[in-house]
Every structure is written in C-alpha cells, then in structure tokens.
Amino acid sequence: MQSPSERYVALDLGSNSFHLLLAEFRDQRMVRLHTDRAMVRLAEGLDAHRHLNPVVSERALTALTRFQPVLQKLPVDHIRVVGTNTLRAAAANADGFLEEAESILGVPVEIISGIEEARLIYSGVMAAADGPPRLRCIIDIGGGSTELVRGSESPQQLQSLEMGCVSYSRRFFADGLISENTVNHFKRAQRAARAELQGLQHIAAEAEVIGCSGSVKAVSRVLNGGEVADIVHEDIDRLAKEVAKVEHIAELELPDLDEERHPVFAAGLAILHAIFCELDIQRMEVSPYAIREGIVHDLAGRLHGGDRRASTVDAVVQHWQIDQNQVRRVNDTALKLLQQLRPEYPLEGRQRLRWAIQLHEVGLALTHSSFRKLGAYMIKHADMAGFSNGEQEHLAYLVRNQRGPIKAPKEHYGFHPSPDLLLCLRLASIIHRDRTERTLRGINLADQGDAYRLQIEREWLDSSPAIEELLYQEEQHWQSQTRPLRLLAV
CATH class of the missing domain: 3.30.420.150 (Exopolyphosphatase. Domain 2)
Structure with a gap:
C-alpha cells in the first residue's frame, strides 16, 4: 500500500454541489479511493449585489466540516480546493465566507477563472479517455x-x-x-x-x-x-x-x-x-471523470516537475520575446536578496517571485512609457493556465510596482501581496537598471523588525553613482510603507 503522502485530495466548490475526491497514483494510473458530494446549491444564495445569503453560506460551511477529516490526513501541498462560478461572482463580497471555509479546511480556497475551470475539466476527462x-x-x-x-x-x-x-x-x-x-x-x-x-x-x-x-x-x-x-x-x-x-x-x-x-x-x-x-x-x-480528476493530475504535476504554471509563463516569455539575459540578472539578484532577508522563505513564494521576474518586462513589447501598467493589466486579465485568480493578481501587483511610487494594494481574500517579494524585485531591478552585470559582494539586506536595512559598502556605491541615486530614491518610496527601508553606506 502506498503511503498517505502519495495521495491527493481535490475539492471542487461548485455552484450546485461540492465534490471531494481522494486519489492516488499506481504505476502512473490514477485510482479513486474515496468520493463525497454535498448538494449545496451555492448559486441559490447569491443576491443581485453578489452577496451570499447567510443560510446558504451556513449550509456550505456545514458541508465543508464533513469533508475536513479527509483533508487533515494529507500534506497541504497534496490538497487543492477550488471555487468556480458562484465564488468567482461573489469573491469581492465573500471574504468572510472564504475565511471561515479556510479555517475549517486548513488550506486556502483558490478562485479560478472559467477558462482555467475548462482546462481542468478537459484534463480530467482526458484521463479516462x-x-x-x-x-x-x-x-x-x-x-x-x-x-x-x-x-x-x-x-x-x-x-x-x-x-x-x-x-x-x-x-x-x-x-x-x-x-x-x-x-x-x-x-x-x-x-x-x-x-x-x-x-x-x-x-x-x-x-x-x-x-x-x-x-x-x-x-x-x-x-x-x-x-x-x-x-x-x-x-x-x-x-x-x-x-x-x-x-x-x-x-x-x-x-x-x-x-x-x-x-x-x-x-x-x-x-x-x-x-x-x-x-x-x-x-x-x-465521462465518469470531470474537474476533480483534472485537479488531482494538476497537483501531481506540480510536485513532480510538470507544473502547468511554469510552462504557461515560459510560453508568454517566448511569445513576447522578453529579454532573457535581463530576466536572469534580475532573478539571480532578487533571489539572493530574498535568501539574505528570509532564508526559510516558502518555496511557493520564491516561485512567485521568479515568475514575476520572468514577466516583469512583458509590457515593453507594446509600450515603453507605460510598460508596467500594461504588463500588469495583461497578466491580471490573461487566460493563464494553471494559475488561480489570486495568483495572477499577485503577479500583476509585483509587475505594476517594480519601480516608482508604490501603489497601495486593496487586499482581499486570496490577495495578500508580500512586501518582502516586492522589495527584492525592486532592488534587483535597480541594481540591473542599465542591464549590466553586478555582484552583490558588499551588499546585505536584513529585517530589523521595524524597518528593512540595506547595508552597502561605500566602494560599491562609488563605483555605481547612478545606482546609488536610484537607491536613495527607493528609500524615499518606502517611507510610506508599514516597514520602511533604510539605506546604510559603510
């Protein structure tokens, strides 16, 4: 018998019913071990203002309580919970419901686009074809x-x-x-x-x-x-x-x-x-299969080198002919800075930073003066296979704020942008603004609790006066943030 760590759970929070699937792979063949369904009719509770009726919300939360024991036996990265049409419509007004759902399940609920839903359905049906x-x-x-x-x-x-x-x-x-x-x-x-x-x-x-x-x-x-x-x-x-x-x-x-x-x-x-x-x-x-089976296949791919999100980003990079040398420079420096700042930063966050860097100049293909705004718009509204709506919104936020004044985010469920990732992206973009190779020798980024501290050797700054000026401007941009940036030349 395979170990529980090789099993996967997919939970589909649909507009009519919630479906749970526990499955594992045997010789690359998916085997369904347990299924469960609750007829919730979530869409019945959506009013004209896209608010969820409390009675229907409670019915849905009760169903999730029934599913929870199956989820608690598996690692978080072996579980994926997705919300579809009704939760897409209610997302802006459903923070309370989604937070309660996450509290019950112990894992986040990902709101996915209709196109992503279609892709997962196709993947699931093809698994049985x-x-x-x-x-x-x-x-x-x-x-x-x-x-x-x-x-x-x-x-x-x-x-x-x-x-x-x-x-x-x-x-x-x-x-x-x-x-x-x-x-x-x-x-x-x-x-x-x-x-x-x-x-x-x-x-x-x-x-x-x-x-x-x-x-x-x-x-x-x-x-x-x-x-x-x-x-x-x-x-x-x-x-x-x-x-x-x-x-x-x-x-x-x-x-x-x-x-x-x-x-x-x-x-x-x-x-x-x-x-x-x-x-x-x-x-x-x-077909006996549908979106749940597609989610399970997607999960297994993420954990075994076949993450659909990575191939989606690669396709965008190739289509818009993004400068790969600049991506490499900014990526290497940003990840080194993040390692200095948070040595134990979660893998998912580091992946998000890498993808944002791969895409940070996508807008340059169409405009120079407003490339950040255009790039963010393209990322937020594109059909990006494998990504949830919240993931795309976070990537768009990072791309939009890679330089200049920092636009305050309107946080909501599924979108809580990380200032750590933003700072590392912005600093790396400054260091390589002129598309020149530079070493981080003599540079250290740390969290002092009430502020970020960027310590740089005076010799390094003297060798790059334009970069020094940009870093002092960056210090000013962070003064309005919860955790400001302090530049220390030594």
Whole structure:
C-alpha cells in the first residue's frame, strides 16, 4: 500500500454541489479511493449585489466540516480546493465566507477563472479517455456556468458560458413553473442557452463529443434506465418535449431521477438540449471523470516537475520575446536578496517571485512609457493556465510596482501581496537598471523588525553613482510603507 503522502485530495466548490475526491497514483494510473458530494446549491444564495445569503453560506460551511477529516490526513501541498462560478461572482463580497471555509479546511480556497475551470475539466476527462489522441469536444454543465473545450492531445479552444442548472433555475423556473398559459419557461430557457452558444457552432464539428458532471449524468440516467450511457439526439428531443408540457417542476415524474437533482433538472435539460440542437450533436458519450480528476493530475504535476504554471509563463516569455539575459540578472539578484532577508522563505513564494521576474518586462513589447501598467493589466486579465485568480493578481501587483511610487494594494481574500517579494524585485531591478552585470559582494539586506536595512559598502556605491541615486530614491518610496527601508553606506 502506498503511503498517505502519495495521495491527493481535490475539492471542487461548485455552484450546485461540492465534490471531494481522494486519489492516488499506481504505476502512473490514477485510482479513486474515496468520493463525497454535498448538494449545496451555492448559486441559490447569491443576491443581485453578489452577496451570499447567510443560510446558504451556513449550509456550505456545514458541508465543508464533513469533508475536513479527509483533508487533515494529507500534506497541504497534496490538497487543492477550488471555487468556480458562484465564488468567482461573489469573491469581492465573500471574504468572510472564504475565511471561515479556510479555517475549517486548513488550506486556502483558490478562485479560478472559467477558462482555467475548462482546462481542468478537459484534463480530467482526458484521463479516462481510451484509445489514441483524436479530436474531442468536452461539455460540462455546472450550477453557474457551462464549459466547452475542443482539443486533441491538448485543448485548442476553451469556452466558459454564463449558464448553469442553478442560475437558470433561478432565472426561468423561480416559482417552479415550467409551462403556464401562453408562457413556456422551458422553451425560454432553451432559447437563452442557444443565444449563448451563438458563434460556437464549430466547436463540436467533426469531433467526438463527451459530456460530464451532474446535469449530463442525470439526463443520461433518465434516458437509459438508470445507467450512465450515451445520450442520443432523438432521445433527448423526446425528453425535452415531455418536460416542456409539464406545468410545474413538482409534477415531473421521471424514473431514475435523483431526488436531489429534481429542482434543477429542467434547467439542466434545457441547456443540454440547446447544446445538442445548436451544435448539431447526434451522440454524446458520458465521462465518469470531470474537474476533480483534472485537479488531482494538476497537483501531481506540480510536485513532480510538470507544473502547468511554469510552462504557461515560459510560453508568454517566448511569445513576447522578453529579454532573457535581463530576466536572469534580475532573478539571480532578487533571489539572493530574498535568501539574505528570509532564508526559510516558502518555496511557493520564491516561485512567485521568479515568475514575476520572468514577466516583469512583458509590457515593453507594446509600450515603453507605460510598460508596467500594461504588463500588469495583461497578466491580471490573461487566460493563464494553471494559475488561480489570486495568483495572477499577485503577479500583476509585483509587475505594476517594480519601480516608482508604490501603489497601495486593496487586499482581499486570496490577495495578500508580500512586501518582502516586492522589495527584492525592486532592488534587483535597480541594481540591473542599465542591464549590466553586478555582484552583490558588499551588499546585505536584513529585517530589523521595524524597518528593512540595506547595508552597502561605500566602494560599491562609488563605483555605481547612478545606482546609488536610484537607491536613495527607493528609500524615499518606502517611507510610506508599514516597514520602511533604510539605506546604510559603510
């Protein structure tokens, strides 16, 4: 039996349900050891101002308490908890909920973008796909969003659409009515879903179509006598017509429909039928895997030399032809300064500093005068595979503040920028501002408790008068910070 340290936990905080997966790898094959699900319907608790209803929040926190014993048996770096559509929408107003969730679980909750969600779904489904690589279209209908991915050996197109079984239930079936007088809410939901799919008709063309997750599986079971099997176009046509005739959701009498799925089934079916019609799908396979399995594969990659974030940064560097010699100079110096300042600084923080340095001049490809602002904007809003929203925001903050006055951050859950990393990046950028090689011999950076102290030998400063002036300017920039910088020439 493998040791617990070789196991991984993925926890998906979805808009409809929370899913936990405990898995391990045997001969490079993932084995699912334990799964658990809580039907939370988080999206039901999101009001017009994107605040979470206290009742729904408490329901969600209770579910997390149930999952916690599984997480506490593993190292933190073997666990990943991700929040998807509803938590993306509520992130700015959900600090209290997220902090309580982190306190219960003992690990941070990462809010991920819709595109990152789609990538992880694709990775999970492909882990169960048989045969040689071929063109596939993956479809996942969640509680708040629907992800569609087209790809072969790797994803080629990723889409995240604002339609899900819970959000559409609230929008079209709020009173439980499916058909009333001249208004057919089911058909309205179908039309809305088809409108979202405009321009995406090609995404399933000539591809093997695979569906995954709760709504797809629920429809499959209803159509296939309780078994999860392929969904055929004419069968879902027939089911959609039957459901559209029912007056109220409570009157739905469908064999093999899970009671917990009952309240959101009509909305999920309307979306799935719209996808079949708009994308001209004749048959859909149903995968047993989804985002949880993708998260586990991603975690294993991070710990065994296949961190997707690193390859994403490398791709950006190559695309924008960033000066690799300058990256090397600034990186070497910044990491040496961080080693002086915090010898035991966590690996994840050192990685973040390296990535920020690799990307710190990305804006120069388009502008010189405002390259820091542009670079930060590009990083914050780009689809960066492997990164959570908070990680991208932190990288953007470092790039934006690599020189000049320090812009005060508006901290929130998932975004607590480190002044240590910022200081090391700024000092290294000053030392190599003229793109010249310089040694750190005679330079020492330390934390005095109430201030940072940068001690430099007078001989070093005399040899670089322009750098000396920039360092004195830097001292001024830090005077407004919680921990100022003091320059000491000896």
